[in-house]
Amino acid sequence: VSVDNVRRIILEQSKRANVGHIGCALSVADIVTSVYDFGLRERTGDANDRDRFVLSKGHAALALYACLHAKGRLSREQIDTYCADNTLLGVHPEHALEGVDFCTGSLGQGLSMAAGAALAARLQHSTRRVYALLSDAECNEGSVWEAAMFAAHFRLRRLMAVIDYNKLQSLTGTEQTIGLEPFEDKWRAFGWEVRRCDGHDHAALAATFGRPAGGDRPVVVICDTTKGKGVSFMENSVLWHYRAASEDELAQALRELDVR
Numbered sequence: 001v002s003v004d005n006v007r008r009i010i011l012e013q014s015k016r017a018n019v020g021h022i023g024c025a026l027s028v029a030d031i032v033t034s035v036y037d038f039g040l041r042e043r044t045g046d047a048n049d050r051d052r053f054v055l056s057k058g059h060a061a062l063a064l065y066a067c068l069h070a071k072g073r074l075s076r077e078q079i080d081t082y083c084a085d086n087t088l089l090g091v092h093p094e095h096a097l098e099g100v101d102f103c104t105g106s107l108g109q110g111l112s113m114a115a116g117a118a119l120a121a122r123l124q125h126s127t128r129r130v131y132a133l134l135s136d137a138e139c140n141e142g143s144v145w146e147a148a149m150f151a152a153h154f155r156l157r158r159l160m161a162v163i164d165y166n167k168l169q170s171l172t173g174t175e176q177t178i179g180l181e182p183f184e185d186k187w188r189a190f191g192w193e194v195r196r197c198d199g200h201d202h203a204a205l206a207a208t209f210g211r212p213a214g215g216d217r218p219v220v221v222i223c224d225t226t227k228g229k230g231v232s233f234m235e236n237s238v239l240w241h242y243r244a245a246s247e248d249e250l251a252q253a254l255r256e257l258d259v260r
């Protein structure tokens with residue numbers, strides 16, 4: 001999948017729909033496409049061993065739609081209905097849309113869904129794996145740590161939590177809001193295998209997503225990322241959490257993608 005193409009769709013559709021969350025979607029564009037390219041063993045429909053993906057940070061749904069389009073799973077016509085009336089492509093993912101298994105967007109809940117899906121897989125004697133993509137700020141929620149405890153207790157080694165660690169949340173830095181550090185130590189203390197990765201390095205993402213758990217613990221991949229990645233004036237800026245671009249800003253952003 002061409003990630004620049006995914007970024008282009010994010011920018012164009014955000015502008016057309018006049019909906020924000022651009023910085024969040026650009027932050028995870030490389031991660032989402034890498035989950036699809038290197039992690040998920042994609043099988044069609046309801047195959048029992050089809051891997052699952054939970055976009056816990058549902059407000060980055062546009063990155064998921066753009067990736068599904070790049071994968072040939074959503075048509076251009078469907079993408080062009082993003083946030084229009086009567087569409088299934090809303091600001092947050094909707095499981096009625098083919099290619100989406102879980103409704104998300106209520107922050108801090110996706111890891112619980114993923115842990116349940118991983119436990120269900122075991123009970124069904126399925127080898128399917130479950131990936132959950134969380135924002136860093138979601139780890140402010142107690143429900144994340146409840147799910148973390150649950151997953152470790154049940155030794156859900158086919159569960160992988162991936163964290164978009166861009167160190168920003170809606171209004172300011174994560175350390176200024178409710179500090180997460182020492183972040184790796186917290187996950188380790190909860191019984192998880194911890195990996196660290198550059199969330200924009202596709203080779204590194206491929207290596208970590210493709211590697212199964214070393215033992216019987218669930219795996220968390222803490223991905224260091226840049227919010228707004230790929231567009232200079234959106235990078236590391238909280239402004240682009242909510243804001244949509246003007247015509248001039250969109251044009252400049254697309255020019256930057258062209259010369260990358």
Ligand SMILES: [Mg+2]
Nearest residue numbers: 136166168169
């Ligand atoms: Mg963040």
